[in-house]
Amino acid sequence: MTRSASLPRTPADEVLTALSRSANKGRLWWAVALVLATRKGATRRGALRGVAALAGASATANLVGKPLFPRRRPAAEAVPEPRRLVKRPTSSSFPSGHAASATAFVTAVAMESPVAGLALVPLGAAVAYSRVHTGVHWPTDVGGGALIGVASALATQHWWPVRADKPGHTAHRADAPVMVDGEDMLAVVNPTSGNADFDPTEEVRFAWPKATLLYPDPGTDIRTQLTDEIERREGKVRALAVAGGDGTVAAVASIAAETGLPLALIPAGTLNHFARDVGVRSMPDADAATEAGQAVGIDLGEVEIDGGAGSARRWFVNTASLGGYPEMVRLREKVEERHPKWPAAALAMVRTLRSARPLHVLLNGKHATIWMVFVGNGTYAPKGFWPSRRPSLDTGLLDVRYLRADLPYSRARFLLAALTNTLNASRVYRQSDMSALDIELLDGNRRVATDGEVGPLGRVFRFRSRPSALTIYRL
Known part of the structure; x- marks a missing residue:
């Protein structure tokens, strides 16, 4: 504490003071979580896990740790006046809630995305140290808070295990033709899957410029539509492709299984559970596999x-x-006529459970x-x-x-x-x-x-x- 207080005055004093204030009530980490959540995949999962860990660490430090371990904070005069916070906290000094929240969030993000977690380490360390630099915590308070934060992040695995970011295993290699530019390929494209503002047509045309594109007809079952198109081509279709969500993928996969045609997949839905498990994350993955003619056999239900x-x-x-669940889906589709998808799903789930x-x-x-x-x-x-x-x-x-x-x-x-x-x-x-x-x-x-x-x-x-x-x- 004495060494920190003896450091010469620099512009870093104002930065650390502002940083310490920004982390009050976890506001800084909520803002970081919103930024991380804009990108799908590991960073979004890291943001969600980080928020959960932050909530646990904050509750443990402030509702359990501080009442159990009352400790006087450093005197205001312990640090130079320019560093002092205008509004000093009055709760117990041990443990540091800021350090607990920072460590919990950064550790949780790193569990899902090591790259994003490493990038946040300097910010988390600066927030933790700022509490000593501004004279409101002893270094041991920060250390205790950091331990609580790490424990809180690791505890999230009890409810939400970290998912191995690798495709599902299959020992069944399958024969499939090499599809150069998608020649003799019939590709189903569903522009209404996933993000309504994103049309996967351009990705499909980039990957397979020679493929024939088929768009779902709202008045016809997609399975019937696809089967009729295959029969019309009289054996000239060598592979099927699909760009859409899991519902569209399941429909096309059923026809692929019945006809014995290999299937290429571009994930274009909201969650893309099937594509994630298979190991096809994006258009380049699908394009590379068809150009190499590499395929596997997988089970269907x-x-x-x-x-x-x-x-x-x-x-x-x-x-x-x-x-x-089927009742919830039906009710969700009805509610979606007036409300966005996610609020509609939550409302449908509550109503379904009450009336089940x-x-x-x-x-x-x-x-x-x-x-x-x-x-x-x-x-x-x-x-x-x-x-x-x-x-x-x-x-x-x-x-x-x-x-x-x-x-x-x-x-x-x-x-x-x-x-x-x-x-x-x-x-x-x-x-x-x-x-x-x-x-x-x-x-x-x-x-x-x-x-x-x-x-x-x-x-x-x-x-x-x-x-x-x-x-x-x-x-």
Whole structure:
């Protein structure tokens, strides 16, 4: 403290004083998080994890640490007058809430994006040191706050494990033709997927200038439209391509699987879960794979639907579900007519949970009462409430999860277990991996949702894993 106070006066005094004030109540880190969130991928995930870690560190330091360890702050006269804060804090000196928040945010960002985290280290260190430089904390206060910050960032993994930024593994290499400039390729382009202001047409034309582009007709099912176009070309299509979100990708993938044509993928949706798991992050990835003729075989999920208006079959690349989720999708689409997508989704989820009705079913022949059932194409990780990635794309298994409705307060118990990340020990939540699942509804018909799209009504649903059903271009 004495050494810091004895430093000669420089322009850095004003910078550190302003920096210390800007970090009050975490305002500086909220601003940084907003900047990081403008870019998709690791930096956006880092911003979200950073905000969560900051909230935990701030609460721990200010609501737990300070009341438990009362300590007098340094005297104002300990540092030169130009450095002193106009409004000095009056709470306990130990630990430093500013240091806790800064360290938590920077560490959390680095866990998702080491490059972004490294770039923020000088800023975080400057905020932490500014508390000593302005004479409102002892160095040990800063050290204690830093330890709390690191612990808070690491603790976020309990609820939200750091996702390995690598594609899902598959041991099945597949034969696929080299597609020079997309000759003999039929590419489906959905301009309405993802960002409404971004049309992926230019990316598709850049990657495959000789490809024939097909745009979804709002009045026709895209599967029917694509099948008719392939038949019209009488065997002259050697590969399919798609630029769109997961719903569009699933539709085109189903036709690719049925016709045996390889599929090239340009992610152009909002979340692009399938493309992320496959390992195709952008147009250059897809272009390079087609030019090299490199492809892999991956599993697809399939559901046969009986009842309702007859029978039907749907493929899914990510997930399928029964219960609350299909109803939420239908309600979200209705609310979206007047509100933006994300607020509409949140409002739809709240309304659906409040009005949900339990399903009386036979699960593989056994009676059960459930709120909802989730079926993943492949085994997802983590096994808790929020499945986010597939380490492998060729397991030949479905990831089945459901929430029981036959136990008292099952929804409240589920929520508590989700918040504490103890779902694996909860009696209301079940998860297992299996190659097939048969569900028979005992109280009427329901709709199935596949890859976020609401499907037809049915009473009997037969879910199956189809190993290596899809050939997809990937380096």
